[in-house]
C-alpha cells in the first residue's frame with residue numbers, strides 16, 4: 001500500500017509515474033514540524049534492532065543507520081567515509097526491524113538532511129530544506145514487496161543493450177584513433193575480452209561537447225565502423241556545460257533558443273568547467289531537452305551507440321563572481337593581518353571557489369512559467385541531462401536500446417539510463433564502498449551501475465585491480481577507468497595480466513546468466529543485487545551481513561576487499577554450492593553447509609554461491625559479447641527437487657522487449673550431479 005502526503009507546493013520532478021491522490025489525514029509513524037527558514041522536519045523513533053536500507057549512492061555501509069547524510073548532488077573527487085553527499089540524490093529509505101517494515105520516499109528536488117541515528121542512536125530526523133515535497137509511505141508484507149511497490153511508483157528501470165554487459169576499457173587521456181587502436185590491439189592480441197572503449201574529454205576539440213578533434217579522429221564514422229567489425233563500440237563522454245564561444249554551433253543554437261540558465265538580471269549564468277567559461281542548459285524545460293537531445297544526432301549518425309554524461313551535478317570549477325569574492329576576502333585579510341585562523345579560513349575561501357554553494361544560488365530555471373532558483377531544484381540537474389539524451393535517442397533510434405550512463409542522478413533518471421559510482425580512488429576502502437553501494441542503488445531503481453574498476457584517482461596496484469575486477473565480474477557495468485596522470489591501469493600493463501584476463505573470462509562465461517538475471521529483475525521490477533535481509537528476513541545474522549550480496553534469483557557474492565587477504569569469512573544462511581572461480585574453465589565446486597566458513601581465496605580466486613535447486617549456466621570462450629556462444633553451456637547447481645530455470649535471452653537491443661517471449665524454460669531434475677551439459 002502506498003500513501004502520499006503533500007507539503008507546500010512541490011515542483012514537478014518526473015520521479016513518479018503513478019498518480020496517487022494525497023491523503024487528507026495526518027502522517028502516521030513520523031512527527032512533522034516546521035523548522036528554520038521554511039524547512040520541514042520529520043522524526044521517527046528507531047527500534048533497537050532496526051536497520052535502514054536506502055539512499056542509493058552514499059558512503060558507508062549497506063545499513064545507513066548511525067550517520068548523517070545529505071541529498072545534495074556533488075562533484076566530490078576526494079570522497080571519504082565522512083563525505084555527506086555524492087553525485088546522486090536517492091531519497092528513499094526502508095526501515096526494517098522485527099516490529100516494523102516501512103518505506104519512505106521524499107519527492108523533493110532540494111537539499112535534504114538525513115540524520116539516521118547520528119545525533120541520537122534511537123531517532124531518525126529527516127529535514128527538507130525547502131519544505132515543498134510529496135512524501136510517500138510504502139507498506140507491504142516483505143522487503144521485496146516494498147522494493148517492487150517503490151519501482152511501480154517510479155517506473156521500470158533502464159534497459160541497456162546486451163553489449164554493455166561486456167568489459168569496457170576507459171582512461172582519461174586517450175586522445176586519438178591511434179591510441180584507441182593500441183588499447184584494442186593489446187587486448188585482442190592477449191585474448192583479454194573487450195566490448196567497448198570509452199572516449200574521455202580528450203577526443204573533443206578544446207573539450208567542446210559534440211565536437212571531435214579533426215586531426216585525431218579524421219573520420220569518426222569510418223573508425224566506429226572499423227571497431228564494430230571487431231565487435232567493439234566507442235563510448236564518448238558528454239559534459240553538461242556548453243562552452244560560451246560565439247561561432248561554436250551548440251552555443252549559437254542554445255543562445256538562439258534561449259536555452260541557458262539565467263542570473264537574476266536575465267543574463268546567462270556563466271561558470272568554468274573543462275572548456276573554460278560555459279553556459280548551462282536549463283534541462284528542466286522540455287524545449288531545452290529537445291534542443292540538447294538533438295545535439296547527439298551527429299554522433300549517432302557516426303555510428304556511436306553509447307554515451308556517458310558527466311559533470312552534471314553540475315560541477316562548477318569557478319565563476320567570475322566567486323573568484324572576485326575570494327579576492328575581496330584576501331584583500332580584507334591583507335589589510336587586517338594574518339594569523340593561523342585567518343590563513344586557514346583564506347585557504348578554505350580559495351578551495352571553495354569550486355562547486356561554491358553561492359554559485360548554486362546565482363542562477364535560475366524556468367519551471368511552469370516561473371523562475372526557480374537553482375538550489376531549490378539542484379538535485380534534478382543530472383537527471384534532466386540524462387532525460388534530454390534518452391528522449392533524443394528515442395527520437396533518432398526508436399525501438400532501440402543505447403548505452404547511457406551518467407554521473408549525477410535523481411530517482412526517475414533510473415528509467416532513462418544507468419550511472420557509475422563517480423570518482424573513486426585506488427583504495428581498498430573504496431572497493432568495499434562500491435560493494436556496499438550496489439544493493440542500495442538497486443533499491444532506488446539504478447540496476448545498471450558499477451564503479452571505476454581499479455579506482456579512478458591515485459595509483460592502483462596489481463592486487464587491488466585484480467580484486468576490483470573480481471567484484472566487477474558481477475556488476476552490470478564492468479568498466480576499468482582511471483584518471484589522467486595516474487599509473488596506467490589497463491590489464492595488459494601488469495605482469496599478472498593473465499590472471500586478470502582469466503578473471504574477465506569468467507564475466508564472459510557468466511554473461512548470458514548475468515544478462516538474464518538483470519533483465520528479469522528490470523522487467524519484473526525486482527532487484528539484481530540485494531542485501532541478504534531480503535531473502536532471510538527472519539535470520540538476524542543474515543540481516544546484519546554488510547559485505548555479501550544476493551545476486552539475481554538465487555546466487556550470492558562475497559568478494560575479497562582487503563589487502564593481502566588470502567580468503568575471508570562468509571556466512572551462509574542455508575546450504576549452498578560454492579563455485580570457486582580461477583577462470584571460465586578452471587573452477588572447483590564445493591557444497592557447504594549453512595553457517596560460518598573461512599573460505600580460502602588466493603589472489604585470482606573468487607566465489608559465487610548458488611542456492612539449492614537453482615542453476616548457473618556457464619559458457620566459456622567469449623572474447624566479445626557478440627561472439628559468445630550462448631546456445632550450449634554447462635549448467636552448475638545442486639538440484640534436489642524438480643523445477644525450472646528461466647533463462648532470459650533476446651536480441652539485446654529491442655527497447656521494449658516482451659518479458660515472456662525471451663524466456664527459455666530449462667527443466668531441472670534431481671540427478672545428484674553438480675554439473676551437466678545443455679544445448680538449447
Ligand code: GLC
Nearest residue numbers: 172200201310407422423483
Ligand atoms: C570527471 C569524471 C571522470 C572523467 C573526468 C574527465 O572527473 O568523473 O570520470 O574521467 O571528469 O572527463
